[in-house]
Amino acid sequence: MGLTAEQYASWDERGFVILKGFAPPDQLEAMIERVNHLARQEAAGEERPDLYIAKEGVLDNPETPEEGLAKIFRLMRTEDVFRDFATDPRLLDLVGDLLGPDVDCFLSQFIFKHPGALGQPWHQDDYYFRMTPLPQIGVWLACTAATPENGPLWVVPGSHKEDIHDVVPDQRKGAGLGYVEIIDAAVDDEMIVLMEPGDLLLFHSHLRHKSTDNNSADKRAAMVYHYAVANTVGHRAFNQDWTEVLRDGAPVEASTAPVPIER
Numbered sequence: 001m002g003l004t005a006e007q008y009a010s011w012d013e014r015g016f017v018i019l020k021g022f023a024p025p026d027q028l029e030a031m032i033e034r035v036n037h038l039a040r041q042e043a044a045g046e047e048r049p050d051l052y053i054a055k056e057g058v059l060d061n062p063e064t065p066e067e068g069l070a071k072i073f074r075l076m077r078t079e080d081v082f083r084d085f086a087t088d089p090r091l092l093d094l095v096g097d098l099l100g101p102d103v104d105c106f107l108s109q110f111i112f113k114h115p116g117a118l119g120q121p122w123h124q125d126d127y128y129f130r131m132t133p134l135p136q137i138g139v140w141l142a143c144t145a146a147t148p149e150n151g152p153l154w155v156v157p158g159s160h161k162e163d164i165h166d167v168v169p170d171q172r173k174g175a176g177l178g179y180v181e182i183i184d185a186a187v188d189d190e191m192i193v194l195m196e197p198g199d200l201l202l203f204h205s206h207l208r209h210k211s212t213d214n215n216s217a218d219k220r221a222a223m224v225y226h227y228a229v230a231n232t233v234g235h236r237a238f239n240q241d242w243t244e245v246l247r248d249g250a251p252v253e254a255s256t257a258p259v260p261i262e263r
């Protein structure tokens, strides 16, 4: 199937594509149930050396284990429900249309955003990656709705055509690990990305985007993957986990062997 002509045009002109209703409710529920389980395991002191878990820096007295977490990285290799989505031929068709026949998934992270949690300031993902060739593709799956109040993404359409901007560190107390903020670019045409559960955003790694704080009473949750052309070179970070997913245009069985994290 792949992208329609209209979706290609959105990718070329705006640097992103939104696909409504891509994932069914039972898949989203299974993801949320699984990360809540992993959060409880973590709170109970069970080691998961294959995962990288980032604690929430803002919520002082979380009521549940999951409220104490900001992100869990590297889910796609050892956690079935996350690997199944990352290697879904429907998704690989889309990603393959944009990246070509040989593709790796290198980042998979569940982002918890409980009431009160901070968003991520304006940034381009390739600021962190510095990868060649371009682009890498971010795949942002709404596991809950993303509403104006609960910390949705905002994007600057067309900014994927820009170089990497200068940034300053995010100085807010409790800001996420390594967060930076673009300060040298005017933001006058930003667009809010409102999502229903199951909607999917594909976005270019130079697209300027941010997310706002969760000022609502409900959680906002998203599962985010990043894909790149095989043999991409660039910054390798401990939260990345490179896995072959497409070769010669055909899905390959993604390895499930845990890879030790080199921090």
Ligand SMILES: O=C(O)CCC(=O)C(=O)O
Residues within 6 Å of the ligand: 111, 113, 119, 120, 125, 138, 151, 153, 209, 210, 211, 212, 222, 224
């Ligand atoms: O989901 C969010 O709050 C931010 C995600 C984001 O900006 C990213 O993954 O690059």
